[in-house]
Amino acid sequence: MENPLLSKGQFAQYDKIKPEHFVPATKEILDYAKKENKKLIDFTGERTFDNTLVPEMEISEEVSKVVSPMSQLYSTMTSDEINQEFQKAIQLLTEFGNEMSMDPDNYKMYKDYAATAEAKALTGEKKRHLDNTMKGFILSGAELNDADKDKLKEINLKSSELSLKFSNNIVKSNFELVIKDKKDLDGLPEDSIIGAREKAIAMKIDEGDENTWVFNLDMPSFLPFMKFANNVELKEKLWRAYFTRGTKEGLDNRPLIQEILKLKKAKANLLGFKTFGEFSLEKKMAESPEVVMDFLDNIAVKTEDVSLEEFNEVKGLKEEAFGEKFETLMPWETSYWTNKLKEKKYSFNENEVSEYFSANETLQAFYDIAKELYGIKFEKIDNIPVWHKDVQTFKLVDENNELRSYVYVDLYPRTGQKRPGAWMSGIVSGMNYNGKKTIPQVGVHCNFTPPIGDKPALLRYDEVTTLFHEFGHALHGALSQTQFSATSGTNVKWDVVELPSSFHENFVKTEESLKMIAKHYKTGEPMPKELMDKLLNANDFMRASDARRQITFGMFDMSLHHTESMKDELPLAHEISKKMMVKYNNTPFIDDSYFEAGFSHIFAGGYAAGYYSYMWANILDADAFSLFLEKESVLNRDAGKLFMENILEKGDSEDMNVLFEKFRGRPVSDKALLERLGIK
Numbered sequence: 001m002e003n004p005l006l007s008k009g010q011f012a013q014y015d016k017i018k019p020e021h022f023v024p025a026t027k028e029i030l031d032y033a034k035k036e037n038k039k040l041i042d043f044t045g046e047r048t049f050d051n052t053l054v055p056e057m058e059i060s061e062e063v064s065k066v067v068s069p070m071s072q073l074y075s076t077m078t079s080d081e082i083n084q085e086f087q088k089a090i091q092l093l094t095e096f097g098n099e100m101s102m103d104p105d106n107y108k109m110y111k112d113y114a115a116t117a118e119a120k121a122l123t124g125e126k127k128r129h130l131d132n133t134m135k136g137f138i139l140s141g142a143e144l145n146d147a148d149k150d151k152l153k154e155i156n157l158k159s160s161e162l163s164l165k166f167s168n169n170i171v172k173s174n175f176e177l178v179i180k181d182k183k184d185l186d187g188l189p190e191d192s193i194i195g196a197r198e199k200a201i202a203m204k205i206d207e208g209d210e211n212t213w214v215f216n217l218d219m220p221s222f223l224p225f226m227k228f229a230n231n232v233e234l235k236e237k238l239w240r241a242y243f244t245r246g247t248k249e250g251l252d253n254r255p256l257i258q259e260i261l262k263l264k265k266a267k268a269n270l271l272g273f274k275t276f277g278e279f280s281l282e283k284k285m286a287e288s289p290e291v292v293m294d295f296l297d298n299i300a301v302k303t304e305d306v307s308l309e310e311f312n313e314v315k316g317l318k319e320e321a322f323g324e325k326f327e328t329l330m331p332w333e334t335s336y337w338t339n340k341l342k343e344k345k346y347s348f349n350e351n352e353v354s355e356y357f358s359a360n361e362t363l364q365a366f367y368d369i370a371k372e373l374y375g376i377k378f379e380k381i382d383n384i385p386v387w388h389k390d391v392q393t394f395k396l397v398d399e400n401n402e403l404r405s406y407v408y409v410d411l412y413p414r415t416g417q418k419r420p421g422a423w424m425s426g427i428v429s430g431m432n433y434n435g436k437k438t439i440p441q442v443g444v445h446c447n448f449t450p451p452i453g454d455k456p457a458l459l460r461y462d463e464v465t466t467l468f469h470e471f472g473h474a475l476h477g478a479l480s481q482t483q484f485s486a487t488s489g490t491n492v493k494w495d496v497v498e499l500p501s502s503f504h505e506n507f508v509k510t511e512e513s514l515k516m517i518a519k520h521y522k523t524g525e526p527m528p529k530e531l532m533d534k535l536l537n538a539n540d541f542m543r544a545s546d547a548r549r550q551i552t553f554g555m556f557d558m559s560l561h562h563t564e565s566m567k568d569e570l571p572l573a574h575e576i577s578k579k580m581m582v583k584y585n586n587t588p589f590i591d592d593s594y595f596e597a598g599f600s601h602i603f604a605g606g607y608a609a610g611y612y613s614y615m616w617a618n619i620l621d622a623d624a625f626s627l628f629l630e631k632e633s634v635l636n637r638d639a640g641k642l643f644m645e646n647i648l649e650k651g652d653s654e655d656m657n658v659l660f661e662k663f664r665g666r667p668v669s670d671k672a673l674l675e676r677l678g679i680k
């Protein structure tokens, strides 16, 4: 039987691949990879970049040709069968990955090469790839003696157990707010009430009484309640439940946090770093924990006054409504009054706005903007296999008519088949070395409001922003011009990956370019100025306060993993979280609240000593876009060319600090971000 996953063609045969192909194809490709790898290890001649690192990359590319279509199908067309077979394949791939990174002979091969005169004289992208590879090995413990290797293994194992326990404790910390009095629903939008009613039915706690509603701590239930419900006592109840997740007996995350922090520090020490913060930044653009903390602190200091003004304006609205003065706002009230203020200042009808953003026209507007900026054209094609009939495919050609990439666009949800949210996928990484060239393939995946009847799909404004965001990632992969796949496109340092995506959001938030996007779906009329002004101004609403919220989390994270962890006795995470909350927030600190006990990003996810990266991406994108704002038009081709040639085409072939300076003519500055936050 021929396995379509193993076909040698340029495009994956999505129309022929079945779940039963997953495991056999994975086994076959891994056998091939092991055999080829062994040949390379056993080679006894003089090692060169071309006979050692290049073939290693080629092996990875072959493996990726099998893995990539499986993961596309898993995330966009899943079924029980696909899920089951994909998990089996992933298991095999993980085992293979572990084997490779632990194999001393494999490491020795790279080390032997790194010791050659050729390796020492490398420059540019080749040097970058070798350095990245060696660093990867060293940070996984390849240089440790056997006893320390065992210690590291134990630390890694224990850490993942604790992280799992941490997130399970949060999941189990559920709380139901049961409402029996219709009056308590006042203020809530219809869909949120329907959701609460459905919960009551599903949980069978309504005993047939249709006046029973349930809210819980899941975001789609929790957030609208905090934002819209008029009943302040109930909001307080729900808020307190949320901020005591992971603190009840048997589910207490607080001791786990201290243990996790100790293990992280032990790991960093074992690998030769003073703190986990230093270890984490070894793989990021930001140079040191001090640089990160200075950057956050500087923005915090400069946004203090503006954020207090924002807070007082929100409080003022409550005072106006009640006809009396209040000393402060409690944390469970802010979302509600902030939303009221936003409605008052910028209220617009969501449906009316959507009429100006039909999906296909919006897509076309992105292509038009990209053409203006970079001279590239998206040309529709229909002769390559897709995973679903709704997927549109394009060929991307540049101004010299050279083919640059293939793009798959999949906009609408498929319940039960497609994972939620929006994302970009690097389906095939580009490369171009020694006469061998691979054209990159990328995917843009969204779950937008689908077309209803004969009306075209109309997007909400935030969906338009999401579309530009994901297309920003897509261009990073699609326009890549690196020599190697390992350094191409979005394979960049972790705190840099959101630069192209957040950068392209700016075109949705700037009048000149928004005018190109917003056209009435029936008449093609431009959006009325008054409506457009509201949309644009609403983008700036409460920006300083939002930034300080991010700073609270970022500083908490970096202090714990760096400055505080250098002390002889590690302080309680709660003391640090309280300190940060008090320092950066305008609402009073609530004594028995423990946001850290629910902070899975850093205690159960991959964000430890990395939470700052959200703000970091903003500083980069604001500074990058400020070049376009300095020009007569934000669609300036010269600026676009600089951004394309120095950022979008370069992947990880050079350090981003260097690339950014080439693009901007100077190092990164926070001036543009501060201006965006309302600080002149």
Ligand SMILES: [Zn+2]
Residues within 6 Å of the ligand: 469, 473, 498, 501
């Ligand atoms: Zn993104």
